[in-house]
Amino acid sequence: MIGFLRADWRKLRQRWMPRILLLILLAVVALIFLGTSSRARFRSDLALPDGLVVALSLGAGFAAFIWPVLAGSWSGGEYGWGTVRMALTRQPSRIAFSLSGLIMVLLTVGFGLLLVLGVGAIAGSLVAAANHITAPAPPAGTSAAGVIVKLYFGAWFASAFYAVLAYTAGAVFRSTPAGIGIGIGFAVAQSAVSAIFTALGDPWKSFASHFPDAYTMGLTARLENELIHSGPFGRLEPNTASIGASMLGLAIYMAILLALMLAAVRQRDVTS
Amino acid sequence: MSGSETAIETTDLTKHYGAIVAVDHLNLSVNRGEIFGFLGPNGSGKSTTMRMLLGLARPTAGRAQVFGLDVHTHLPEILRRTGALIENPTFYPFLSGRENLRVMGDLTGTPDSRVEVVLGLVDMQADADRPFSSYSLGMKQRIGVAGTLLTEPELLILDEPGNGLDPAGIVEMRTLMQQLRTAGHTVFVSSHVLHEIEQVCDRIAILNHGKVVAQGSVQELLGATDRVEIQVTPLEEAAAVLRALPWVSGVAVEGGALLVTVPIERSADLTRALGEHGMYPSVIRPRQESLERYFLELTGAAA
Numbered sequence: 018m019i020g021f022l023r024a025d026w027r028k029l030r031q032r033w034m035p036r037i038l039l040l041i042l043l044a045v046v047a048l049i050f051l052g053t054s055s056r057a058r059f060r061s062d063l064a065l066p067d068g069l070v071v072a073l074s075l076g077a078g079f080a081a082f083i084w085p086v087l088a089g090s091w092s093g094g095e096y097g098w099g100t101v102r103m104a105l106t107r108q109p110s111r112i113a114f115s116l117s118g119l120i121m122v123l124l125t126v127g128f129g130l131l132l133v134l135g136v137g138a139i140a141g142s143l144v145a146a147a148n149h150i151t152a153p154a155p156p157a158g159t160s161a162a163g164v165i166v167k168l169y170f171g172a173w174f175a176s177a178f179y180a181v182l183a184y185t186a187g188a189v190f191r192s193t194p195a196g197i198g199i200g201i202g203f204a205v206a207q208s209a210v211s212a213i214f215t216a217l218g219d220p221w222k223s224f225a226s227h228f229p230d231a232y233t234m235g236l237t238a239r240l241e242n243e244l245i246h247s248g249p250f251g252r253l254e255p256n257t258a259s260i261g262a263s264m265l266g267l268a269i270y271m272a273i274l275l276a277l278m279l280a281a282v283r284q285r286d287v288t289s
Numbered sequence: 290m291s292g293s294e295t296a297i298e299t300t301d302l303t304k305h306y307g308a309i310v311a312v313d314h315l316n317l318s319v320n321r322g323e324i325f326g327f328l329g330p331n332g333s334g335k336s337t338t339m340r341m342l343l344g345l346a347r348p349t350a351g352r353a354q355v356f357g358l359d360v361h362t363h364l365p366e367i368l369r370r371t372g373a374l375i376e377n378p379t380f381y382p383f384l385s386g387r388e389n390l391r392v393m394g395d396l397t398g399t400p401d402s403r404v405e406v407v408l409g410l411v412d413m414q415a416d417a418d419r420p421f422s423s424y425s426l427g428m429k430q431r432i433g434v435a436g437t438l439l440t441e442p443e444l445l446i447l448d449e450p451g452n453g454l455d456p457a458g459i460v461e462m463r464t465l466m467q468q469l470r471t472a473g474h475t476v477f478v479s480s481h482v483l484h485e486i487e488q489v490c491d492r493i494a495i496l497n498h499g500k501v502v503a504q505g506s507v508q509e510l511l512g513a514t515d516r517v518e519i520q521v522t523p524l525e526e527a528a529a530v531l532r533a534l535p536w537v538s539g540v541a542v543e544g545g546a547l548l549v550t551v552p553i554e555r556s557a558d559l560t561r562a563l564g565e566h567g568m569y570p571s572v573i574r575p576r577q578e579s580l581e582r583y584f585l586e587l588t589g590a591a592a
Contacts, residue, residue, distance in 0.1 A: 102345060102376075103393065106345065
């Protein structure tokens, strides 16, 4: 495993794609801060420390469109380039090979969210200074730092689902386009199906409340709501899943995906 | 370390892909310290066999052993002692040749200093920092071969290592394989360049439709021919005389001579039979086959 991690770290450092994706993510977060700051009603949510919560929430919100590109190309690329053959004729552990790449993707997600925090800190400070505003005091008994730390890990966990989904698709279908397409396509399809199910009412509506999207939203929205209670960033829908249910739901989905991927890579021949 | 004298041994090794039989009860034995040529037309099962030896594909039936160790149960140890290049060299296009070899070094615990050594062995030091995607096929092949040498393996499994190499590169590859043999390494190589195989291999196996149709040294296999070339006049009359002999199984006219298929120990009887009809051969000799002709006949690819 150590050998695979060392090799993947070397690949990560030399690869341009993660840097480009991070730049896109940071640019989007910065632009949303800029756009939101023009609306006086929401401006105070951007001042620190609330701005950090907003930044993390945005980071998690765009996860479904950013990380599938990295994750799907990472796993699918190994099959597309045939490098899986090169790797497995040096170290035969297929499980270590698969998990090592995924670990590297998830570390990148974590690093990306740290950078998002950085952008949020800078942008929030600039908005506050330019508009002479301060964030409202946190609710009694609530530590802003505590919420930010929890939300950082919550955002990472929610983002991880989309990375795991795309990584699995790339590995199972041995294709970069399949990994990226299924990763992003799932997010889009999920929103559409969820809206249809909600419109149909029960029992369909209750199915939609167990979609991964409901859990990723639930996890970040609940944590966000601990610090921000008003405006578009702290709003809670009536059926928003609890933090515990969200984490359990996402963990089950990710475990199923990982099991599927590991079963596929363990059983089948390497024909790439 | 296993003390087996056999580097590779397969017993009834079989691989099915659905209804397709890629490898059919393959029995193969490669001795340590030899260069063993693995020949066969496209789709004959060469790469599949190599994949099974390296754990990339699982046999449907039968057994494969490397260094006397079962591939299924001792794969990590086998791979530690083996360098392999299967089909085309596969590396990360966004990394340079040097960085790709370092990635391989990471996987095997090989220090970066060894990367420089193998780059020198394949004469790629000058271009080692260029992206792999910018290399010519021959350069990619050199990096691929360098990768197989990283761990100083006891066994090299090379699938078409001459692909994309220019004539000078092919000669270098041949020299490299001979050097490796001299140093005690075993080389298991497949190639379509039969002339190269003929020059460099100690023994060969020819595979067709997943089965070994011939196995042995080049000399043994080519010497085993039962054809005799006879120069005699008049050609057609001599051919008619020989065709009438019950122990002659074929007579062909080729290049102004007769090519007679006959048990080699009955060559003298041919002279006698012709002499009885007043025809005396000026030349009679066993026909020395080329590996290419032998290969084409065995695999039926000539048609």
